[in-house]
Amino acid sequence: MFDYVMELSGERDEIKINSIFQRVVDDLHSFLLIDPKIHQIKITLDNSSTITQSEIIHSVGVHKEQKDDKITIIIDMAYLTYIPLIILREAYILFIPTILKNYKSIHLVINNIIVANLSKFEFIHKWKALVAEKINTTYDSHYLPLYISIFDRLEKIFTFFEQDKESLSPIRFFFQHISKFDTLIQDTKE
Template sequence: MILDSHFLDLSPDNLQKRLDPLVSTLIDMITEFLELDVLVNKYTFLWTNLPAPREYKLESIFDYGVERSYIGNKVEVKIFRNHFEFFPFILLREIYYLFIPRKIRTYEWVQLTVNQMILTDLSNHDSLLEWSSLTRENVKIFDKISDGFERLEDYDRLRQFFKNPDLKRTSYKLFFKMLREDRQHLPKENDNIHIFFADNLNIEPEYYTDELIETIRCLTEIFHNKKTYRGMTEYIRLF
């Protein structure tokens, strides 16, 4: 699923007229690819001539270029004209967010994973390197301030899975399935979800049953987080 061609010949002047059909097309394609429906089914996307109301902050780089308004299960997304250079990346990010429970959309590992999906889906776009640099530099700076280490190299590894034609659909579906169907076992806000993918996506797609996904999750928790296992009693206590 390479989506660059859907953004050809767009300009700030014709975008408003083309925006609604483009959103519908992308949602239909992603729905078919994931075999999932959007969770937010009432949405409005607006292209505004106004500049962004304020400079984005380091902690909100994954909100870059937009202003969102929520009313119940309805969202209005304004995309600002002065960010046209990155419009495809911004729009695709916001569309993927429609498939993610709102409560966890701001988790860093969710945002970083979605960003890697966007980089893969728009891998031939002229502004790819600029978008990648924009997000990387802001995440690196924020990580140095908050955690003292960087996690981007591991998410770069994750992108390699997404670029693999044999693994891309499986990994996308696995990610969204976990977000939507296994929410009680989700990693915490700043955990490293890349471990889950990097350790386990060499399994053939047809073998990804619900039972296997849960087994992988438990093993990942034991070996990467708990780092100890003393028998069935401890397993039952943990899970």
């Protein structure tokens, strides 16, 4: 569904990046059958040291600035290789209810979704290793094997349904569920 995003790997043209990002958001809107929570988004690239190496998986390679209902996503140029994954992740994040934006469990699911969506991307294994490293430093080591086991299974489910276009999408179900029942969802305990 999002193979066209893979052409962005290493891309430096912000106009092209923003254009493809908007296409991804439009495609997600049609696929998920829900509206994004934020509509004014701009993506820029930055080579300066203002972007810190985040330990949070939903911020890998980016810094975000939000003012009112507009968000600027600043991608660290050191992560240009991973732009397809970052673009897809940031597009999915737009569909998360505000109350759930910082839930680690939600972002782990989104990471599994983007890995399934871009399973043919040449740098997917490096991305998975990068995210695994962030998980190892973020989560309580006591629960780490459980998290890894659960999210490995999720990745397999999403990958299976990515290939089976006739089935009801668990991705659509997930986003519609969190949109309708956001107040009932709790983050993982640590």
